[in-house]
Amino acid sequence: MTTQDSPKPSVLIVGAGCWGLATAYTLASSGYTKVTVLEKDDVVPSRFSAGNDLNKVIRAEYADNFYTDLSVRAIRKWQTDPLYKPHFHQNGFLNVTSESAPQATKDVVTNYLTSIRGHPAFEGQVSTVHGAEEIKKVAPAFTGPTAGWSGYFNKLAGYAHSADASKAVYDACVKLGVNFVLGRDNGEVTELVYDTISSRRVCVGVKTRGNQIYHADKVILALGADVPGLIPQLGPQVTGRCWGVVHIQLTPEEARPLRGIPVTNVRDLAFFFEPDEATNKLKFCHMGGGFTNFALSQNGLSLPYEKLEDSQFIPLDDESYIRKLLQEVFPQFADRPLIDKHLCWFADTIDSDYIIDYVPDTNSSLIVLSGDSGHGFKMLPIFGEFVKEILERGSQNIAKWQWKDDTKQKSTGTWRGDTATQELSKIPRA
Ligand SMILES: Cc1cc2nc3c(=O)[nH]c(=O)nc-3n(C[C@H](O)[C@H](O)[C@H](O)COP(=O)(O)OP(=O)(O)OC[C@H]3O[C@@H](n4cnc5c(N)ncnc54)[C@H](O)[C@@H]3O)c2cc1C
Numbered sequence: 001m002t003t004q005d006s007p008k009p010s011v012l013i014v015g016a017g018c019w020g021l022a023t024a025y026t027l028a029s030s031g032y033t034k035v036t037v038l039e040k041d042d043v044v045p046s047r048f049s050a051g052n053d054l055n056k057v058i059r060a061e062y063a064d065n066f067y068t069d070l071s072v073r074a075i076r077k078w079q080t081d082p083l084y085k086p087h088f089h090q091n092g093f094l095n096v097t098s099e100s101a102p103q104a105t106k107d108v109v110t111n112y113l114t115s116i117r118g119h120p121a122f123e124g125q126v127s128t129v130h131g132a133e134e135i136k137k138v139a140p141a142f143t144g145p146t147a148g149w150s151g152y153f154n155k156l157a158g159y160a161h162s163a164d165a166s167k168a169v170y171d172a173c174v175k176l177g178v179n180f181v182l183g184r185d186n187g188e189v190t191e192l193v194y195d196t197i198s199s200r201r202v203c204v205g206v207k208t209r210g211n212q213i214y215h216a217d218k219v220i221l222a223l224g225a226d227v228p229g230l231i232p233q234l235g236p237q238v239t240g241r242c243w244g245v246v247h248i249q250l251t252p253e254e255a256r257p258l259r260g261i262p263v264t265n266v267r268d269l270a271f272f273f274e275p276d277e278a279t280n281k282l283k284f285c286h287m288g289g290g291f292t293n294f295a296l297s298q299n300g301l302s303l304p305y306e307k308l309e310d311s312q313f314i315p316l317d318d319e320s321y322i323r324k325l326l327q328e329v330f331p332q333f334a335d336r337p338l339i340d341k342h343l344c345w346f347a348d349t350i351d352s353d354y355i356i357d358y359v360p361d362t363n364s365s366l367i368v369l370s371g372d373s374g375h376g377f378k379m380l381p382i383f384g385e386f387v388k389e390i391l392e393r394g395s396q397n398i399a400k401w402q403w404k405d406d407t408k409q410k411s412t413g414t415w416r417g418d419t420a421t422q423e424l425s426k427i428p429r430a
Helices: 018-029 065-080 103-116 131-138 162-175 224-230 252-258 316-329 377-393
Strands: 011-014 035-039 056-058 093-097 126-130 150-154 158-160 179-182 189-197 200-208 213-215 218-221 239-249 263-266 270-272 281-285 339-348 355-358 366-370
Touching: 011 018, 011 200, 018 035, 018 162, 018 366, 018 377, 056 065, 056 377, 065 103, 065 377, 093 103, 093 131, 103 126, 103 150, 126 131, 158 377, 162 179, 162 377, 189 224, 200 218, 218 377, 224 239, 224 339, 224 366, 239 316, 263 316, 270 316, 281 339, 355 377, 366 377
Parallel strands: 011 035, 011 218, 035 179, 093 263, 218 366
Antiparallel strands: 056 158, 093 150, 126 150, 189 200, 200 213, 239 281, 239 339, 263 270, 270 281, 355 366
16 A cells, blocks of 8 residues: 555644645545534635735745745746636735935845846836836826835735635635634634643644544644743744734725736835735735843743734834825825724744644654744645645655744744834834
């Protein structure tokens, strides 16, 4: 009997966010017939998932070619696979800084450009853009001055409607027979269940808030920024962090001329997307250093607020960056109310590397998928393969994705080299 023919283990996946869904879909498509997903929200996409959003950038420029190559592979699937293609919009990615950006931020954009120059996938896809005239050639719908904007335009990029893509993967999982258990009582896991088998400590299942116990041969945790709450020993490697996200409401007439604009990241101000097709909302996010929440924690962890209502604000400074950006790009909307304010949480590692590995001292029974570091959604079409690989091999041999026991430093300082992290409890809110 080959490994392919041997009976597949039963699998419990905790968390139906981006990585949990991707994993369930790949396993269920590969002959795993006993896959159960537990999710604390009572809907999928979950309102707690970072991936439940109007849009996420799909781009492949990374300082590390390892992620560039993976992202190019993911983009090919976004472009061609009937499951993902309807949700992918290859509008291009305009990555720039404004005239008054700090030099360190300008350097970050230059480094991105350098990283993809010479990579065969980007041949003929990338051009530098300097000043208002060149910006207007790439995005004629921008009505503001955009004076001194400088950076590049990458055509091999765009965005995915991430809530719709997540829903599509969920529906596909249901069709393949994946069992979903949703809601606070039966779907929210509060404890891992261990047993000793042949003198070895093994995770044999999970317990939910309503005291339901689920057993499986393999348990996979895909809890986003919440994961250190369940396995605090991950704390030194992973910090829960968030960014503020807002929308402005456009009318259909206002949205029409903006159809097809590129995803635009003015790195020192904020990034935005074309208006959402269904709602005509424009989304903005100031991606600064991110915010931590150590204040509530009893054991030195930064974790998301438990209740959704508590995450429904943005830092006051973010609002001023977004207003400034609106003046620069769409002055006609500069005073429009910011709506749907919320914090979006991710699991950050010091080196931005994912953690896809077995938890030590569990005898290959418990896998953790964490450390998305704010760049995990683009991998939706291929992420499940990463997990299937280690599930079947019994270990992780990609060093950068391994559990790093020796991590002494917490990722609490500057974020990606140009902006500092702040603690939520110490900042004014909008
Ligand atoms: C503002 C922002 C912008 C981003 N932009 C991009 C981008 O442009 N491109 C990109 O590629 N990525 C982006 N990301 C990152 C991307 O969203 C994440 O990498 C991705 O969602 C990670 O998937 P995940 O499954 O690990 O976590 P999530 O998608 O957050 O899912 C975690 C799930 O676990 C569930 N859960 C938590 N605790 C429990 C429990 N105890 N029991 C049961 N269920 C539980 C939650 O309800 C949730 O459904 C962004 C993130 C943020 C915050």
